Amino acid sequence: MKRIFLNKLFLVSSAALLFVYGIIYACGGGDDWDFFGYNSNFTPEAFADKSYSPLFLSGDIFYGIGFDTEHNSRFNEDIKSDWETYLKGKADTATVNYFLIGEKTPMYSSEKKTAQNKADITQLHVFYKNKKENQTSLKWGKKINLKEAKIKSFIEFLYLAQKIETVSIGEDYWSYDPAVAKTFKDLKMIQSIENVYNTTADPFLKNRYWFLTAKAYFYSSNKKKTIEFFNKTEASVPKNVLYYRALSYVAGVHHQQNKFATSNYLYAKVFDKCPQLRTVTAYCFKPKNDADWIKSLAMAKNNKEKAALWAVHGFYKDEAEAIAKIYDLDPKSEHLNYLLTRLVNQQEQDINNSFEVKTNSDDYNAPAVKQTIVENREANKAVIKTKAFDLVAKIAAAGNTEKPYLWDISLGYLQTLKGDYAAADSNLNKAEKTMPKTELASYQLRLLRFVNNLSKIDKLTDKNEKTILADLNWLYQELPKTYKGQEFRYQNAAQWSKNYLATLYRAKSNPVMVELFGGDSHSNSYYWGGGNAYYDNEKNLLDMKAFLAKSNKSEIEKIGVGIYYLKLKDINSFQAVQATYKNKIAEAITFIQQADSVQYAVFLGNPFNGNIKDCHDCDHTANQKKKYSQIDFLNTIKAMQDKLAQKEEVYTNSLLLGNAFYNITHFGNARTFYETTIVGYGSSPYSFRDSMKRMITNCDLPKMYYQKALEAATTKEQKAKCIYMLAKCERNEYYNNKYNNLKNWWEADEDKINFLAWSGFKVLKKDYSDTKYYQDVIAECGYFNTYVNQ
DSSP states (O other), rough: OOOOOOOOOSSSOOGGGGGETTOOOOOOOOOOOOGGGGGGOOOGGTOOGGGGGSSSSSSSBBTBSSSOOOTTTHHHHHHHEEEEOOOOOOTTHHHHHHHHOOOOOOOOOOOOOHHHEEEEEEEEEEHHTOOOOOOOHHHHHHSTTTTTTTHHHHHHHHHHHHHHHHHHHOOOOOSSOOOOOOOOHHHHHHHHHHHHHHHOHHHHHHHHHHHHHHHHHHHHHHHHHHHHHHHHHHSSSSHHHHHHHHHHHHHHHHHHHHHHHHHHHHHHHHHHHHHGGGHHHHHOEEEEEEHHHHHHHHHHHHHHHHHHHHHHHHHHOOHHHHHHHHHHHHHHOTHHHHHHHHHHHHTTTOOOHHHHHHHHSTTTOOOOOOHHHHHHHHHHHHHHHHHHHHHHHHHHOOOOOOSSHHHHHHHHHHHHTTTHHHHHHHHHHHHHHHHHOOOOHHHHHHHHHHHHHHTTOOOOOOHHHTTHHHHHHHIIIIHHHHHOOOOOOEEEEEHHHHHHHHHHHHHOOOHHHHHHHHTTOOOOOSSTTTTGGGSSHHHHHHHHHHHHHHHHOOOHHHHHHOOOOOOOOHHHHHHHHHHHHOOOHHHHHHHHSSGGGGOBOOOOOOOTTTSSOHHHHHHHSSOOOOOOOOHHHHHHHHHHHHHTTTTSSSHHHHHHHHHHHHSSSSSSSSGGGGGGGTTTTTTGGGSSOHHHHHHHHOHHHHHHHHHHHHHHOSHHHHHHHEEEEEEHHHHHHHHHHHHOOOSSGGGTTOOOOOOOOOOHHHHHHOTTTSHHHHHHHHHHOOOHHHHHHH
């Protein structure tokens, strides 16, 4: 998660650094999960300026954005705003935006034709140069006064600017290929731009021609002229965004000349003074060694410049060191805020919120052992870095930073993690007095107070339970419904609190409440749809049903039920599935009737059909005269079993029952019957826990009914079908035995055996080769066809 200073790998070569609008064309990307809401309680957006957002602690290149994609658009809004102000009363907003930005084109469009706005600018330039009307001047003359001096200046500037854009605008998408630098070779054009700068009196235009000249030299074949021009003219230029964009060009040239100490010093100056370029300058800041770093520091003319250097240094290396250095140089530095959020987020990364530890940390599949509250607390206290904690405590006590409340709230949170809950209360209360009353800041304070209050509880009592009820409802019910933003990190606290409460209830030997707050439903080790093993225990199942059905629940019990993902209908549905596999159909019907709408769920295929090939997709798309719901299915089975008990149509009923029980196994067309939140979901039986895997792959019931059908069969065609259906059950049993004993899936095909000559195959070949069904099997079953032709 942590970036390593001086050793970071970049996806763009230093020889191919390409700058766009005074920024580096920084390609990159990461593949780490970067949504810290699920492993952090501390929201940096609540207190640090938005310009620092990409620099928050992240598992990616940049927080929230992955990699920088604003190379061509970063300053669009500034540019539009500046020109709209300049042309106020001369051209409306839509016109200004059109000429500056043009019409949007698809991001990955393959069309390379010239944008219409650029073509219009060129034709208007021709109009001004030749003083002859053309189609473009006639069109735009109806909308704006082309004779107006400011309009002409606007168009002529854009005409020259778009010449430079032919090399400065890069592709607007990310690529693994390094960005290739382009060069502007028309040195006479650059000189003409500089001449306009020298002769223009209008301050607004002069400033923009100054920047355009610096930009043009940067993209030229004579890049050192960028530095010469900048040094010669900078004293007369206002220190605005354009100035720092140009300064970043100068830094880029120094970088290309391997003058890394100078380039890093200049990048730090831009980082400090131009918030829009903080992402870019942080990326470009690359001391090659400690000597470069020391030289950069020596170039700093004052403490603020030194602080800026440490601010970028802290992004790559050690936040605590950077904070300490900056605090000594400039306690009011704004850079301290973002670095503090990184430091706090860094402390959170080693916190164990799961309340369990692996028996072997090097083995992903090793079992986990549950921790008690005290064990978890002590382990977490040990991972908080003393150096970081003491630094925050020292600065918070001094109270002389730009945002003292940020240090107070940070210290309070770290004190919670260290187990000093009274001190945490004190600092959180102190922070509240001066912190901003924004929604995000208020939410952050409430969340950290809740974490502190719950952390105080070693054993639940009626008294301490009341201190957390309102916040539990806020976390579990209110926030998910009412909070519309993306920044606030409450998800981690929500899951942590469930685990905490489950641990408290585990100590009280209350498995129902453990399951509601943090049981198998919250952490399944099998698969994302691996179901819930809690209900494999009959006592657990019945206890949960009794609990859910009772009316006099306490407040915390109501909260538990409110967040639990299962309802009584789900448990009844599971019992119906279990009873069906046990061939207790009357019980299954009773349970499914208590499962509300589940009983009316319709099968995708006909569950009473038995085909040669097991192809559930084929069965689902086949024409079906009757669609069966789950209650229809069970009632039909019951009716067939009643007829069978009366010796009525024994062959037909036995065969159809065999098909029905076969189709609700993994091998049939009715997997939706068992695919529930408790059983689980998956295209492979190995997606399910062992108890459910055995249940859904067991073919004993269909085998029993196919055997009954065979005994009642009166024709060779009927017998051939029964024998083949029995062979399918044999095949499935072979697969079950073969694969269930493997430790690793890649061992499955080591014996190179796909099928055997099962007894059903042998009998079918020996005694029923004269049947039509035999020929149908050869046509549809490749295994059988291989067997008979070997």
